[in-house]
Amino acid sequence: MKRNVRHLVLAGLLLLPMGATAAPATAPLAMSGLAGAASINRTAPPSGEDPDNLVGEFIKYFKKYEDSATRVEAILALEDVEDAGVVRVLVPVLKLEDKDVVQAAVRVLSGFKTSEPIEAFLVALEEEKKEPTRLGLLRALAAGRYGGADKSLEKCLKDRRSWRVRRAGVLALAAGPSEGAAELIVKLAGDREPAVRCAVLDSLAERGSGLVLEPAAAGLDDAVWQVRASAISALARVRRTNSVPLLIAQMAREEGRLAADVAAALESLTGRAFGQRRELWERFWETYKERYEIPTDEELAKLLAAKKARAEEYSPPGAVSYHGISTPSRSILFVIDVSGSMENMVVEREKFAEGGYPSMQRLDIVKTELARTIERLEPYVKFNVIAFATKIEHWKKRQQKANALGRSSAADWVRNLEAIGGNSKETYSAVGLAGAANLEGGKTNTYGALMAALGIDPDPKSPRTGDYQIELDTIFFLSDGRPSTGQYIDSADILREFTAANATCKVVLHTIAIGEFRKQFMKDLAKANGGSFVDLGR
Template identity: 50%
Template sequence: MFTAHPLRTLFVVLVACCALAGGHASAAPQSDPVADFKKYFKEYSREYQRAGKDDKERRAAVVTIRETVLSLKGVDSADVVDAILPTLKLEEPDIQSGVVTVLSSFKSEPPIARLVEVMATEKHEPTLVACLQAFQAAKYKTSGAALAKLLSSKSWEVRRASVQALAASGEADAPKWIVAACKDEEPAVRFTAMDALAAAKSKLVLPFAINALSDPIWQVRASAIRALSMVRAVEAIDPLIRRLEVEKGRLTPDLVEALSRHLGREFGNDAKAWRAYWDNLKDGYILMTEEQVRELRKGLGPRTGADADGRNKSGSGDDDHETKAVSYHDITTPSISIIFVIDVSGSMENMVVEKDRFVDGNYPSMMRIDICKTELARTIDRLEPNVRFNILSFATAVKPWKKDLVDASPANKLAARDWVLRLEAIGGNSKDDLARVGLTGSAGLDGGQTNTFGALMAALGVPERGSPVEATYAVKVDTVFFLSDGRPSTGDYVDTDDILREILRANELRKIVLHTIAIGEFQKDFMKALAEQNGGIFVDLGR
């Protein structure tokens, strides 16, 4: 996205020359890559400071610093640790990820030992988090006690990173240290600890997961349910049924799946049926093995919980409790907290190629935008009153229909439907005549690009850089439908690998399910990966 800085290019050449010289005894005296790094980082940091509030210049400086940090990957020296940690004082996520990449690439003991020393005395939170993330990524072997000390940090980000590093360490006593974090005051630390213990199949998670079924934060409940699906116990069955009796929305299929893994039965989200079955069975019940449960479920027909492919199906029990599923482009979800995201960039004005696939849809035209608007309007019409929803349209800019989720009341659905049907593709082919005579502004070409990253981050509730809105992972929305036809062409990130990485990082705590729908001729691998990495389903509407 940015042009490489000439000093950066020179630095890369210097590091490469050092590597080559190392294989020749008669080579000229080697340059010190760490000393070179310090020299050029000093220059780049001045560029960063000079950029001030100029976002484009600041981003360019960040990219240059990140790439310079990455040039030290493979230099297996404790000096590297001391050289690159000062870059974390800039507190830029892109730089931090580069630092973690380098710190997690060591093969010898001295730099790893230096990391341990740093963590014992360091007070700067981003530096501690980066060191812990390196331990997690590399699975470095060290004393679990050294990592466990950071579980008492004042920073919840540090405490959470410590849990993750301990879980990755392979330390036999790691679960005994991690279990304390299940009582942490910060929800993200609690559910990360439960996730770690569940992955280790540690029964230490059971009392905390059972208690967390009633947690007010839905992300905590999600981890608790998942933990009880993975670490089964008779004492979890009754609490799971009690939660199913009151839970509504996206987590109901997860509860059903947890119960099915305990009892080998399929009653959907019919809490009364689960209760009746368990009340008749519970006295003296001995938990079946996982293999016995699998064999029993094979003969029970379609699964009614969270299917293996992620598709959610409602059960057919108690009408008062049954979750009414929302269906959009053949993706069905029981969620009652949804955001729909629709692409209105210039290419959405193009006609679909495979018209036979859309001929029965009774659309105003075969333009991509008309097909997608019509389907979204129809979905909105079908929303149940207990659903809360919002809509985002995006091209270069992201425009929400409302500031927050709203109830699917008749008035709100009508207003949303009208807003959707008034959407137009920005800067499409119909504006070519204006563009040819130089009126690119009137043609909307600048505004008609595809800001995929910006739209996704807005849907996840991540505020724009510099926004006064406080970032929080405890968002209300739990499901996003993202529809687009084009390759990303503008925004903070346009490379699809970068977007995948950043969205996964932003959604790690939010736990939002992200479904993707593609239309047009854009390569589908990106949209498919976006859904798969974020718990969603990918649908290809065709060209």
């Protein structure tokens, strides 16, 4: 029976994107002599025990396996083997190019419960020099939340050659149990790499550390918008009165999505719902600043309860709205599904009866709405459109100004889109003209489309082929079905990989679903990436 490699990797434990935390597999061990020790799990096998000689069998057979699925299965066979030999045989695996194999190795390395393999793991982290291997070890450290790694992590934080190692070190520290983590993390607040500066702010804010306030205030002046976004978010999450005037002043310097981020941060600090009306914020602060206190969580909840009722009154002019999701962004990408199933008719026709659509075909509905949205864009907005089925097609190679020419060209391009390999093409296939039907071309390459949206080519084996400092800050992603082709098909894999890639890009992803399929994946995508989800219906 053919094995699904990704289900093997994900069975029992979904590996989180770098920087997310999992339930601790272990705390640091008292008997190891490591800092912050805790007791051993007495139900685990005795340290050093490999009664079935699985490590020896792995050494004998792994190099003979050529297919990814068998390699993953062989690695996962080492789960629950509490032996330092597991570390010795899996550390070299971390430098391989097969991401599924590496993912499996990270999973096993993050699951130790006894002192011997954990100590061997920490020694490997201390001694390793190669970037891919160090990154894999740091991912495992973050997922396993092993203690006693401060010395090794300090070494990673000082790595001048690789910003990825420094960033991974920050995230591993933030995920772990070290009481001194915040003090170590904040030292990199002025790192030369923007992604590291973002990781510092995000990690300190996640821990609720007051040490984030000073670098966040400085980050408001950063030249890179992603760092400013992290700074704004940090001031909103670690709530202090002194942050209110800083954010009010910042509102005058931001536009588009970041101006909305500032308004949201102020609302989370104060419970007031003045949106992007800076004059109202200034008037509010001038009145209350001498005696103002940040509301408690209960008080804030009450203040925000009425926020939606006043939202439209304070919404910014020129906001873009697509299928009910509004954004003030000035750099937008629309990603639209043109796979074969988009040729199907909607079931709940009454929902769309007043829309003036050419037909009740799913694609006709979404094309019409997208063309209308494009035609309403303000000239200062930059935008692009991607259509995807099995392959990915861009309207333009880069973001375009929404001037008269751009709007007309894009709207015409969208209106001329057709579903690829749909039901109407099956007649060709039935009479032997499969090529004309192009049914293979009409599958749903969700992973490829999402990564292309970030400027990342999903085909190369390199973990990153794009620049995370992108101009784009907001994506609208519309699809009518489950992923069916591409490098990753399993929805959990796609969620993990896209969210990990977007951790440095910091793009807001809004998702829109139409049709009859399980839509939890689309909800999870939006939630994990700061966006909203809309279900248009069946």
